[in-house]
């Protein structure tokens with residue numbers, strides 16, 4: 001895991017961004033629900049704890065705060081569609097709660113005379129925000145915003161009574177809670193990233209799996225500008241069952257790992273490479289024409305054909321070949337059709353006797 005994945009969501013894939021934002025939206029909804037219940041339900045505590053003058057004002061403030069929080073519940077359903085809605089909702093939540101903090105401090109005038117529940121409110125807020133799996137940069141923004149608003153409120157309403165010791169205590173506590181919030185948020189982000197990786201990677205070859213590959217294919221298709229082409233390849237190992245039957249499944253696995261390594265070596269970082277099925281692989285080459293793709297597939301075919309693979313058990317060597325179906329698409333292509341055409345081309349390669357490349361353009365086999 002790279003540090004930039006912790007720092008900002010710019011380093012996340014589009015697929016993961018959508019998954020994370022859906023997760024944040026659900027947590028946000030629960031947070032708002034709990035806050036509505038907590039803020040309004042606390043009226044009962046205030047009834048016991050506060051004097052009549054404070055209670056008369058604050059029960060109304062609590063009720064209004066609860067009502068103001070309610071529209072955030074339906075808004076949370078929009079959050080999972082768009083990051084901007086998420087930021088807006090979080091901002092609205094902070095503004096409402098910090099307003100509540102402002103009015104309650106204003107009613108007591110002095111932090112020293114406030115009941116513990118009110119003094120602890122900003123820290124309580126930071127602790128609750130820890131349930132959101134935010135990257136460090138977003139967590140930092142939330143922390144700075146809350147700290148600035150809380151200290152600004154203290155200064156504005158309470159500057160003459162807040163002595164240096166109290167101020168240092170408040171800043172220190174806010175800092176501690178902010179750091180704890182960011183630590184928990186980052187931990188949750190890490191857990192989510194790990195789970196995502198495990199669910200999108202093939203455990204044997206560590207290549208991406210079919211689900212993520214299709215997602216990437218859709219993304220490349222959307223991002224292809226104008227008539228810019230890309231190449232899709234489906235590759236299938238020839239007579240792979242024979243390797244399993246003659247040399248055992250361990251050797252079969254070794255062959256799959258070896259071919260995956262050759263794929264990465266030949267196509268490099270520019271290509272999107274996946275284990276598509278049992279002994280099938282898929283490669284996506286953005287900004288590539290069919291001819292160039294077919295040439296690269298041929299280079300791969302030759303590399304695999306000439307590469308002896310050692311059996312980890314008895315150090316004997318075996319050889320494998322592959323067949324390839326290569327097609328070309330652009331942003332107008334349909335994903336299902338493209339895959340079907342690549343599969344047709346692969347089938348044709350098998351029909352021609354295996355260990356060959358068939359490139360297909362616009363449904364015409366070449």
Ligand SMILES: Nc1nc2c(ncn2[C@@H]2O[C@H](COP(=O)(O)OP(=O)(O)OP(=O)(O)O)[C@@H](O)[C@H]2O)c(=O)[nH]1
Nearest residue numbers: 236237238239240241242244249250252253278279
């Ligand atoms: N060792 C190992 N074998 C696998 C794995 N996944 C699928 N297989 C095997 O791959 C073999 C695929 O066999 P077939 O679909 O008959 O294809 P083939 O023998 O390659 O024949 P053609 O594709 O027609 O050339 C099956 O025997 C599967 O058990 C895996 O992860 N490890």
